[in-house]
Amino acid sequence: MQPENEVTLSVGGHDYGGWLDVSISAGLERQARDFTVGVTWQWPGSSEVPVRIEQGEAVEVRIGADLLITGYVFSTPISYDSKMIKLSIAGRSKTADLVDCAAINSPGQWRGQSVQKIVEALAGEYGIKVINQSATTLGLDDHTIEPGETAFESIDRLLSLSRLFSTDDGQGRLVMASPGAAGRAVDRLVLGENILNADTELDFSSVYSEYISRGQRKGTDDSFGTQATEVKASVKDERVKRRRVKVIYQSGQMTTKMARDRVEWERGNAMSRAMLVNYVVKGWRQSSGELWRHNMIVRVVDPLIGLDRDMLIIEIKYELTEAGTLAKMALAPPDGFLPEPNDAYERRKLKKGKNTDNFEYLIPADYKP
Structure with a gap:
């Protein structure tokens, strides 16, 4: 294998390579990257001894010089038969602890703080740093940890309100992601x-003609009665010709603007996923x-x-x-x-010719953030 594609595990001050099987996964909607590598030995008669790496050890995974994962070894499966032995090593990013472990902040309630500050507090309990790629600085009246929820479940509720994604980076940090932040690919x-x-x-079965968001908030001197207890917003999608309605019930302290932004985001996100x-x-x-x-x-x-x-x-x-x-x-x-509603659909100008995109009537082909 070429040096720039050599996969290396750095564990306990040693670098291990020569893997025959490799799988490394990352995603915009995945809170924790993961990896599995494997190698086989022929036996009996082999003098080679399998690499011994302890579960829970800190690990860095690289492709060439590029750091892909900073995390921990979670498992070391071994299988063998009469001809060979196979050793695998699997692990996940540091942020896996946010997915697996409980939200333990005490007190578990925040008032009048930004989403970023609350996310930093939740992740900080497990030593995870937070990077914010988005300009969104939404403030919340109140956020309270729900009984039994994990740190990531609490974070995910926060980010759903602000239409952001939470992922990780090669250094094992939580990233409040801005779509497209990795830049534009050189190749097509x-x-x-x-x-x-x-x-x-x-599959367009999750695309609707109307999206309705419902929620509530505690009353104040300026906002009370149904104005507080029945927060609602809706938006239609004229691209769907028959009536199909989706209702989204949101937890947390809702405002009319937050509800409106959520349904507009749901409309765009559903079409993209289709x-x-x-x-x-x-x-x-x-x-x-x-x-x-x-x-x-x-x-x-x-x-x-x-x-x-x-x-x-x-x-x-x-x-x-x-x-x-x-x-x-x-x-x-x-x-x-995108965290903010994108009106590119309304601004689009359909191209004419043989090489046009077949779906430009739904979403413009040329992306303009």
């Missing part, structure tokens, strides 16, 4: 050039030498599916198998992942 994904295979459901496509390309790196990464904007030219547009890589998996190195990606239009 083009049918007949670098796309090995693809699949898509084009157009999700999975692609597989040979190799982990682009022609520039840069890794393919999630949260990148990439131009997709696939006349078979009908795409000629900018797409967002929302999830990626780096795989090494007998077939070689493969990058498996899930992509969707980026417009529906």
Whole structure:
């Protein structure tokens, strides 16, 4: 394998490589990256001794010089038969503790603080630093930990209100993600050039003609009665021709603006998810030498599916198998992942000609944040 694609585990002051099987996954909607690597030995008669790595050890995972994961070893499966032994090492990002462990802040209530400050407090209990890529600075009247919820469940409730995603980075930090923050890919994904295979459901069953958000808040001297207890907002999607209504019940201290922003975000996000496509390309790196990464904007030219547009890589998996190195990606239009409503649909100007995108009547092909 070329040095720039060598997968290295750094554990206990030692670097381990030479893996025969590799799987490393990351995503815009995944709170914790994960990895699994494996190697086999022939026996009997082999003088090689399996690498002994303890569960719970701190680990760094790199592809070449690129740091992909900072976290911990969670498991070390071993299997064998009469011919060979296989050792695997699996682990996750530091942020896995937020997914697995309880929200333990005491007192578990915040009043009049920003979303970022509350997220920092929840993550800080487990030594996790927080990076905010978004300009959103939403403040909340009140946030209270619910009995039995994990730290991430509490964080996720917060970020749902502000239409943000929570993921991690290579250093094991929690990232309040801004879609497209990884930049624009140098290469395009083009049918007949670098796309090995693809699949898509084009499933529009979760797209609706109207989205309604309902919630409530505690009354104040200026806001009381039904104005406080019945917070509601709705938005229609004229692209759906028959009546289909979705109602979203939101917890926490709602305001009319928060409810309105949520339904507009739901409308855009549902349409983007309906157009999700999975692609597989040979190799982990682009022609520039840069890794393919999630949260990148990439131009997709696939006349078979009908795409000629900018797409967002929302999830990626780096795989090494007998077939070689493969990058498996899930992509969707980026417009529906923005924290603020995007009116690009209303501003769109349909192109004319043979090479137009088949879905431009739904979402503009040229992404303009």
